[in-house]
Amino acid sequence: MDREPHDLLDELQRDPYPHYDRARRAQGLMYVPELDAWLVARDTDVREVLRRPGDFSSANSLRPDVLPSPAALAVLGGGFGGRPVVVTTDGTRHQQLRAPLVRGLSPARVAAVLPYAAERAAALVDTFADDGGVELMSAYAQRLPGDVIGRIVGLDPVDVPAVVHGGHRAEELLFRPLEESEQIAAAEDVVAMQHILDRYIRARHAQPRQDLATDIVASVTEGELTLEQRHEAVAHLQNLLIAGHLTTTALIGTTVLHLLRHRAQWELLCAEPDRIPAAVEEGARYDSALQGFYRVTTRPVTLAGTELPAGATVFVAFAGANRDPARHPRPDEFDITRAPERHLAFGLGVHGCPGAQLAREQLRLTLEELTRRLPGLGLAADQPVIMRPTMIHRSPYRLYLTW
Ligand code: HEM
Incomplete structure (x- = not known):
């Protein structure tokens, strides 16, 4: 039986590594029909694309896999947003959008939120520590990052669940094939989130505070707040x-999964917690949360010997580069003791992740809590782990653990 195009894409997304491997071995670049793009998977080629933002535009970086139905689009029309953002812009506009984020996520701001992040990490583990088992994604990994970024942005904790939920629904709407009624329901959740965010934008415009929502408002207007600026x-x-x-939810889930699949390394980490920073880097490298983003060529360019016309789409696989044996010896082995080598899990160059330190700190806190309090942690034997089919937030759907 013929399979639907989306099934083939799901298959690739659940295990993209053989595709990266073939692309790295190919002469020049390999075209992948499921992605409808040239796959860039060698470390040197990924670095080259990221260092040439003038030739490889980010305009299509978040190209959706699915176009929402007219009815879902009509619901979205009642919300806010739909304007270019930092990941999808180039040049001067990109710099303007990025500036408040770099300030808002500076080392000093990250250091300031750490006590709260540590307190939340401990409180979440408290909710299940005596239970002998947990589904880690819903009880922990989907919660800590929302609380922490909510704090930095300045959200009231009561608004965090709806905002986190709206984010998941926005991803589903653009990247999963949903039934019409589900699309409409997802669009309604997204719009509800956008109205909450608009409330913050107006409140911070009226009364500035020391938070990132205020910095974002200040970056779009110095005077009156127009409807367009609210969008x-x-x-x-x-x-x-x-x-x-x-992303951080995905990194936490995936790293805990691989540590527990490699029991000796989990035990090593429990015995020698000084190795946690190295385990964070290996988790980020080995099964990168953000597998890759698209770019589009702005003029005819040659990459890895392949000539691309203007308007060609490439998929820049950070995760493919992170498995390149030319940079990482024994790349397919998960090994927290490997010699550190700069990976590309957080990108590079003008679009490089401004939240990398915050993400790393949350995984570090998580591993400190879990190794110290639940060293007997293991994967539940009767629950197979299924990866979500996605290139942007790679993680298990659910992660059942026992101790
Ligand atoms: C495991 C967690 C994370 C991973 C793997 C990750 C990865 C990445 C990567 C690879 C990029 C580059 C995209 C590109 O080149 O087009 C990026 C950009 C970005 N990340 Fe992260 N990120 C993570 C966490 C965070 C956090 C915690 C924040 C914010 C608090 C954040 C905010 C951003 C933003 C705003 C950009 C766009 C920057 C730009 O376009 O100039 N990320 N991230």
């Missing part, structure tokens, strides 16, 4: 929130 600010904030929590 811009909501789009900006929504993008930041999604970039901040879905």
Whole structure:
């Protein structure tokens, strides 16, 4: 039986590594029909694309896999946003959008939120520590990052669940094939989130505070707040929130999964917690949360010997580069003791992740809590682990653990 195009894409997304391997071995670049793009998977080629933003535009970086139905689009029309954001812009506009984020996620701001992040990590583990078992994604990994980015942005904790939920629904709407009624329901959740964010934008415009929502408002206007600026600010904030929590949720889930699949390394980490920073880097490298983003050529260019016309789409696989044996010896082995080598899990260059330190700190806190309090942790034997089919937030759907 013929399989639907989306099934083939799902298959690739659940296990993209053989495709990266073939692409790295190919002469020049390999075209992948499922992705409808040239796959860039060698470390040197990925670095080259990221260092040439003038030739490889980010305009299509978040190209959706699915176009929502007219009815779902009509619902979205009642919301806010839909404006270019930091990941999808180039040049001067990109720099303007990025500036408040770099300030808002500076080392000093990250250090300032750490006590709260540590307190939340401990409190979440408290909720299940005596239970002998947990589904880690819903009880922990989907919660800590939302609380932390919510704090940085300045959200009231009561609004965090709806904002996190809206982020998940926005991803589903654009990347999963949903029934019409589900699309409409997802669009309604997204719009509800956008109205919450708009409320913050207006409140911070009226009364500035020391938070990132205020910085974002200040970056779109110095005077009156127009309707267009509200749309811009909501789009900006929504993008930041999604970039901040879905990715980190994925990194936490995937890293815990691989540590427990490699029991000796988990035990080593429990015995020698000084190795946690190295385990964070290996988790980020080995099964990168953000597998890759698209770019589009702005003029005819040659990459890895392949001539591309203007307007060609490439998929820049950070995760493919992170498995390149030319940079990482024994790349397919998960090994927290490997010699550190700069990976590309957080990108590079003008679009490089401004939240990388925040993400790393949350995984570090998580591993400190879990190794110290639940060293007997293991994967539940009767629950197979299924990876979500996605290139942007790679993680298990659910992660059942026992101890
Ligand atoms: C495991 C967690 C994370 C991973 C793997 C990750 C990865 C990345 C990567 C690879 C890029 C580069 C995209 C590109 O080149 O087009 C990026 C950009 C970005 N990340 Fe992260 N990120 C993570 C966490 C965070 C957090 C916690 C935040 C915010 C608090 C954040 C905010 C952003 C933003 C705003 C951009 C766009 C920057 C730009 O276009 O100039 N990320 N991230």
